[in-house]
Amino acid sequence: MWVHIPLGCTSMVHFSNLRTAISILAAAGTMIGTTAVVAVVSAVPASAQTMYPISLCDKFCDGRNPSLAAGDRIGATDVFDGRHVALHFDDADNMAWASISAGKPGDRVWLDRSFDGGYEWSPYGSKLGATSIPAGRAGWRTLMYNLDQWSSSRPLEGVVQACGQTGSNISCTPWARTTWNASNSQRAAATALMEFYDIGNAGGVTSSGGTQLFTHYTVGQPSYSW
Numbered sequence: 001m002w003v004h005i006p007l008g009c010t011s012m013v014h015f016s017n018l019r020t021a022i023s024i025l026a027a028a029g030t031m032i033g034t035t036a037v038v039a040v041v042s043a044v045p046a047s048a049q050t051m052y053p054i055s056l057c058d059k060f061c062d063g064r065n066p067s068l069a070a071g072d073r074i075g076a077t078d079v080f081d082g083r084h085v086a087l088h089f090d091d092a093d094n095m096a097w098a099s100i101s102a103g104k105p106g107d108r109v110w111l112d113r114s115f116d117g118g119y120e121w122s123p124y125g126s127k128l129g130a131t132s133i134p135a136g137r138a139g140w141r142t143l144m145y146n147l148d149q150w151s152s153s154r155p156l157e158g159v160v161q162a163c164g165q166t167g168s169n170i171s172c173t174p175w176a177r178t179t180w181n182a183s184n185s186q187r188a189a190a191t192a193l194m195e196f197y198d199i200g201n202a203g204g205v206t207s208s209g210g211t212q213l214f215t216h217y218t219v220g221q222p223s224y225s226w
Contacts, residue, residue, distance in 0.1 A: 080171035087162035098162030101139035108165040118175040
């Protein structure tokens with residue numbers, strides 16, 4: 001079945017629910033502009049677990065100081081126990097960091113990074129830059145971490161969430177990503193799909209329902225030509 005989805009529906013880089021967005025695309029083939037996206041859904045074997053790299057280097061390597069960021073866009077927020085957790089994006093450098101404010105010394109903050117749209121992130125992307133509010137302060141932040149890895153023959157596109165912890169209580173922002181590789185509607189739509197690309201599942205895209213989405217498409221982007 002072929003369905004034409006207006007480009008305006010896929011022009012947003014950050015969907016309120018990334019898994020819902022991909023479920024819509026997985027339910028039917030999509031025509032993006034004049035380019036076909038063919039979708040076939042099948043079960044993912046339980047053994048198809050992929051170990052992704054823990055540390056990434058792109059334009060810069062993981063662990064960069066946020067004071068060097070080219071910009072600071074708040075991509076998502078969360079409030080719990082009176083604390084404010086924020087997910088920060090340096091869109092120009094395709095990096096992110098997490099912060100916590102209105103807190104107390106000892107409160108923790110970190111980033112989680114996933115390469116399949118937030119379906120899995122442990123252990124390779126769990127608690128990146130985990131740190132605590134130091135004595136005498138009410139807030140703190142992590143270092144910056146990359147969203148993607150473009151240095152290999154099969155690039156990885158990620159999403160991140162910022163998390164905070166007070167005692168045994170943990171709360172996180174929604175998953176989101178930078179505006180990298182989303183300069184127009186076609187690129188944004190392709191990037192939204194690639195957030196779910198799983199290199200361990202025979203070229204499939206894994207959704208939260210445990211299904212595998214096989215895609216074949218070109219959008220005039222060399223980055224996705226492989």
